[in-house]
Amino acid sequence: YLRRKHPDSLVSQVYYPWAFLFHSQATGGNNRSEEQDREQKNLEKTIDQLERDLERAQHDYVTPKSSSSNQQTNDDSTDSDAVYENTSVLSERTLAKREQKEAMLDVASQLTIAQEALSFLEDNKDSTDGVHQRNAHRLLQLFRANGGVYIKVGQHLANLDLLLPEEYIQTLSSLFDDAPISSYQDVCHVVKEELGSSPEEIFSDFSEAPFASASLAQVHTAKCKETGKKLAVKVQHKGLRETSKGDLLAMATVVGVAEKLFDDFNFGWICEEMTPQLPKELDFNNEGKNAEAAAAHLHSTGLDCIIPLVLWPHTNERVLTMEFEEGFRATDVENIEKAGICKREVAKLISSVFNAQIFENGFVHCDPHEANVLLREHPLKKGKPQIVLVDHGLYKTLDGDFQEAYARLWKGIVMANIPDIKSACEQLGVHKMYPLLSAMLTSRPFDEVVERSQTQSLDAKPAGNGGGDKAVIRGYAQRYMKEIVAMLDIVPRQMLLIFKMNDCLRHVDIALGSQQNNLVVAGKYASKRVFESDRKKQQQLNGGLFGLLRSWLSYVHVLIRINSYELFSRLSISQ
Numbered sequence: 001y002l003r004r005k006h007p008d009s010l011v012s013q014v015y016y017p018w019a020f021l022f023h024s025q026a027t028g029g030n031n032r033s034e035e036q037d038r039e040q041k042n043l044e045k046t047i048d049q050l051e052r053d054l055e056r057a058q059h060d061y062v063t064p065k066s067s068s069s070n071q072q073t074n075d076d077s078t079d080s081d082a083v084y085e086n087t088s089v090l091s092e093r094t095l096a097k098r099e100q101k102e103a104m105l106d107v108a109s110q111l112t113i114a115q116e117a118l119s120f121l122e123d124n125k126d127s128t129d130g131v132h133q134r135n136a137h138r139l140l141q142l143f144r145a146n147g148g149v150y151i152k153v154g155q156h157l158a159n160l161d162l163l164l165p166e167e168y169i170q171t172l173s174s175l176f177d178d179a180p181i182s183s184y185q186d187v188c189h190v191v192k193e194e195l196g197s198s199p200e201e202i203f204s205d206f207s208e209a210p211f212a213s214a215s216l217a218q219v220h221t222a223k224c225k226e227t228g229k230k231l232a233v234k235v236q237h238k239g240l241r242e243t244s245k246g247d248l249l250a251m252a253t254v255v256g257v258a259e260k261l262f263d264d265f266n267f268g269w270i271c272e273e274m275t276p277q278l279p280k281e282l283d284f285n286n287e288g289k290n291a292e293a294a295a296a297h298l299h300s301t302g303l304d305c306i307i308p309l310v311l312w313p314h315t316n317e318r319v320l321t322m323e324f325e326e327g328f329r330a331t332d333v334e335n336i337e338k339a340g341i342c343k344r345e346v347a348k349l350i351s352s353v354f355n356a357q358i359f360e361n362g363f364v365h366c367d368p369h370e371a372n373v374l375l376r377e378h379p380l381k382k383g384k385p386q387i388v389l390v391d392h393g394l395y396k397t398l399d400g401d402f403q404e405a406y407a408r409l410w411k412g413i414v415m416a417n418i419p420d421i422k423s424a425c426e427q428l429g430v431h432k433m434y435p436l437l438s439a440m441l442t443s444r445p446f447d448e449v450v451e452r453s454q455t456q457s458l459d460a461k462p463a464g465n466g467g468g469d470k471a472v473i474r475g476y477a478q479r480y481m482k483e484i485v486a487m488l489d490i491v492p493r494q495m496l497l498i499f500k501m502n503d504c505l506r507h508v509d510i511a512l513g514s515q516q517n518n519l520v521v522a523g524k525y526a527s528k529r530v531f532e533s534d535r536k537k538q539q540q541l542n543g544g545l546f547g548l549l550r551s552w553l554s555y556v557h558v559l560i561r562i563n564s565y566e567l568f569s570r571l572s573i574s575q
Helices: 010-027 034-062 079-083 092-124 131-146 149-158 166-176 184-195 240-261 268-282 284-301 333-338 343-361 400-415 418-427 434-442 447-455 469-479 481-490 493-511 517-540 544-574
Strands: 217-224 230-236 319-323 363-365 373-377 385-389 395-397
Touching: 034 092, 131 149, 131 166, 149 166, 149 240, 184 230, 184 319, 240 268, 268 284, 284 319, 284 343, 284 363, 333 343, 343 363, 343 385, 343 400, 343 493, 343 517, 363 493, 395 493, 400 418, 400 434, 400 493, 400 517, 400 544, 418 434, 418 447, 434 481, 434 493, 493 517, 517 544
Parallel strands: none
Antiparallel strands: 217 230, 230 319, 363 395, 373 385
8 A cells, every 4th residue: 555655655665564464464364463563653653753843844944034134123024024025036045945845845745654554554453443533433422412513513623634634534524414313203293393294294205214414404305296396305303493502502601611711712703603603504494595595696607506496385494395406425536437527627616606606796605515515417518517505504694895805815815916915814804914814715835825926826836746735734733723713713703604615615625636726716706806896996986997907907817827727737637
């Protein structure tokens, strides 16, 4: 395994003989030997050492070296201002930073390989699971036992694949469509309370077993008695409406106590955001209205995305009935390949749907995890993808000022225009920490923006094979956790659900092998929003043709850069 994936790596050369020995003994039916235990301990020590090496390398890379030529005399200025003051010239300092970056990425790559080797060992041994797997399983049991709000927390953790070990991601991903199931008796009770009759009286062929179960409800199939069409009937878990209030109170109490006990614990924003949102999600009348509003907007965009039709006569606060739409998970690579659909086109379509919501009408689906974004081959376009978007309980309406500032920020990130990034962040209430906000939105280090500002490229490819990206980002997250928490307490509350949505989209992009996809797509929609905003302002101010021409040229410049990048990427893949 190691030789096949990383033939030239140090870890492969050191541990390949042991792996071969282990495989031979395992296939022969022998137990693990003391020698194998020693090898595991040695591998764990290697990982510990590489983690310390990575921490030092990251510290060297992100810490500016002082020099007499660039001393700061203004207390309001920041190290970032000094570092990025002149990005057009490749100075000695820039070259030194590149060497530090290469050293950091080399350590990160070795760490990733070592972690894969340890994971391979633990997956194939006969004794108990590794520590990450055991703890992930404990969390899964905790979330499933408590249900409701706790399931939603577990689902969000499953999207943090750049921050959490793989064992957590794989284990908690089961919460997307394998949450605790309510009994059929409870389902009938809820349906009768909400619709006045039993499922058998209202529908034909109502399935006793749900085909999917989530944090708040489970979905059963049925047929409409009038039309014979297949339906999806979403039924809320019995008692959830009442127990959710206690869950929120318990969470708020624990967070409040922790904030008083620990100065650096600032997670009150979690409860502030969940408290008003959860009651909306629990009202399926609200979800039906959200679905219709989103369907109307997406229809106007021309994107190949459909939203199931709501059947209002059979919908109430805890029961939602919609037409059934076939589809499989948009991250199911095996089914995508079987259908002959291009993964790159799938990733582009998904990002286009959600960025159109953000930058066009501002009514945004904030829970696009993999179980809510279904895929199928377009019925009229062979080999082309069509998205089926479900679960419309959690939406956020963005105000115009936020949309504009957020659009200018994304345009600045795509074009690697640091003054524009700084200005947009200030409109969002973020001043000195603008590099951190940019990094949080893209899940990439801010130095890549700086590098792209020098190369005028949309891609800042890492040195080597790039296998250490996850290790690098995890290292940054650990190093700047205090700053990240402080950032979440500063940004507008609208941004919090946007962060969650970005995590979901990034998870989809990684699964489909298109890490740069959302950067490019968001850049297109953001630039269009900025252009339309500037055009309206010019018209209101009678700015004349010159102002309109300048705005148009700026927009065209972005499109040329993005289209050129996409063309080059396609040509590279075809070769």
